[in-house]
Amino acid sequence: TLTIGVLALQGAFIEHIHALNTLRGVEHISDVVEVRTKKELDRVDALIIPGGESTAIALIAERCGILEDLREFVLTKPTWGTCAGLILLAKNAIHTKKGGQQLLNALPVTVSRNQFGRQVDSFTIKLSSQCLDAVSERSATGTAEPFEYVFIRAPAIVSVDDPEVQPLVQLPPGHGQTEASEHGLLVAVKYRNMLGTSFHPELTNDARWHRYFVRMALTRDSREPVPVGMPA
Ligand code: GLN
Numbered sequence: 001t002l003t004i005g006v007l008a009l010q011g012a013f014i015e016h017i018h019a020l021n022t023l024r025g026v027e028h029i030s031d032v033v034e035v036r037t038k039k040e041l042d043r044v045d046a047l048i049i050p051g052g053e054s055t056a057i058a059l060i061a062e063r064c065g066i067l068e069d070l071r072e073f074v075l076t077k078p079t080w081g082t083c084a085g086l087i088l089l090a091k092n093a094i095h096t097k098k099g100g101q102q103l104l105n106a107l108p109v110t111v112s113r114n115q116f117g118r119q120v121d122s123f124t125i126k127l128s129s130q131c132l133d134a135v136s137e138r139s140a141t142g143t144a145e146p147f148e149y150v151f152i153r154a155p156a157i158v159s160v161d162d163p164e165v166q167p168l169v170q171l172p173p174g175h176g177q178t179e180a181s182e183h184g185l186l187v188a189v190k191y192r193n194m195l196g197t198s199f200h201p202e203l204t205n206d207a208r209w210h211r212y213f214v215r216m217a218l219t220r221d222s223r224e225p226v227p228v229g230m231p232a
Contacts, residue, residue: 190216
């Protein structure tokens with residue numbers, strides 16, 4: 001079973017903890033912990049870096065002396081960055097704070113901060129996502145319910161910089177795009193032990209993305225794939 005940590009320096013960490021707690025007893029989660037120190041980081045098998053303000057999270061992490069430990073952790077252990085967490089996880093970011101900002105430099109994508117505009121431009125959209133099939137209950141017709149995606153001053157993945165990055169969710173064209181394009185923006189990717197999503201899955205009552213991450217963490221807790229069906 002897994003001890004899952006949520007980086008709790010700033011942002012929406014409580015909501016992730018609630019979402020994970022709803023899965024206790026259903027998924028193989030033994031403990032859910034807030035991570036602020038290296039000692040706490042050492043205890044966890046997998047980590048969620050929440051949404052919030054990527055510049056603030058990086059700054060606090062640096063001041064707490066945990067930034068380098070995080071950099072090391074995310075290279076091998078299952079890590080999920082949501083929104084600001086995705087920005088931190090990325091190797092490259094554009095539209096960053098003037099003077100630049102610290103990143104964990106791990107996920108080989110380029111993210112564009114605040115791609116959808118300001119707080120008032122926040123939006124939600126229901127989309128069917130094939131990647132959630134395995135963690136969804138099916139309706140009579142065999143289809144999974146669409147997931148409600150919440151975007152709040154969200155980043156988008158504007159380029160994939162390694163062929164191993166798997167695109168998971170793409171928006172319909174138009175959202176967050178100033179020029180006409182036949183392809184919508186990419187908002188969820190998987191790469192080795194990392195999951196990166198632009199949206200806030202912890203702000204809905206639908207824990208399927210959390211399930212997806214738990215399953216991913218169970219089957220791959222390092223760079224080397226571990227066989228599926230590990231004992232609880
Ligand atoms: N705009 C924020 C940032 O750049 C991210 C917003 C969010 O996490 N909801 O860090």
